[in-house]
Amino acid sequence: MFVKKAQLLWGLFNGDYAFAGPFSATVDITDRCNLRCPGCLYHSPIINKIRPRPDTEKSSDISLSLWRKTCDELYAHGTNTLVITGEGEPLLYDQVFDLISIAKERGFFVILLTNGTKLDTRNMRFMVESQLDVLRVTIWANSIAEYRRTYPDADLTNYHRVPLNLKELAIITDGSEFRLQTVLLC
Template structure:
């Protein structure tokens, strides 16, 4: 499940000193993905899993120095039960948990929110509805799931952020600003950084 680990970060968890954990695998296939090695099956098979115990040992040694753990990917929610178990262990150690998600699994998100397993959630809004499937690299996907996740997050009582990566010639800032108004959310825009630059 765990394919990457950054023991110290000041940018991944707003307002917190944190560690970041990268899960492998994703149910989207965004052609512009900046973490391609974490979603491409051939690349993923070459990256060894990081043992949970080694990460927990590292986190325990940093108690008092870091406040939280950011779980990102890939798409963490594809791991469902393993994710629940992992977060439970992290929370039992006294760390705050931030989840990065594409919003594709609202039922997993609802479980995490209902059971107060996460303290902050950041959801990527890929594009306007008309261009969503093209942007996520799929021929079919229920966009109702994305809408459900947005509503769950909007109505939650935890810190949250909606983000959009401005991919040249694919995602237009002005269209996304209108889309944000339609959804009644605020979107944080991120500049696209090519993995080849």
């Protein structure tokens, strides 16, 4: 680790060449989302009024072949952590657990960011089987009234279901190295 830090520092002084790859990389895997979070640069109804997002005909998901190539290149540059996120909700991508497994096979520490609405027993089981290291869930409300204001078109059952599923996941993963992080943004 010291050598890599020294290489990064030397690259800063040199200014022309990076002598080491990044410690971590964030990879967007999908632009599909089931919520319209107020602070989201991509789907916020507030931000999009100010800075409209260009219309696209189709949603895009990363292909498994591009993911493998990305993992191989990042691994070759000494990257050790991959953060899986998206301009949308990663759990809407059917092959998200295949992506995690591929990254784990290559030796990456893997973090998945989600809004938590698609957590269910099946997905929790796949998280454990794929050896996901950290699940980070972002919640934009701490009361039903705030949830209704923040997500006027969203299913209100999400407000109750997400915390219950997080409790279930904590029980399923108790004793493992898996870490669950909840970020409450209010």
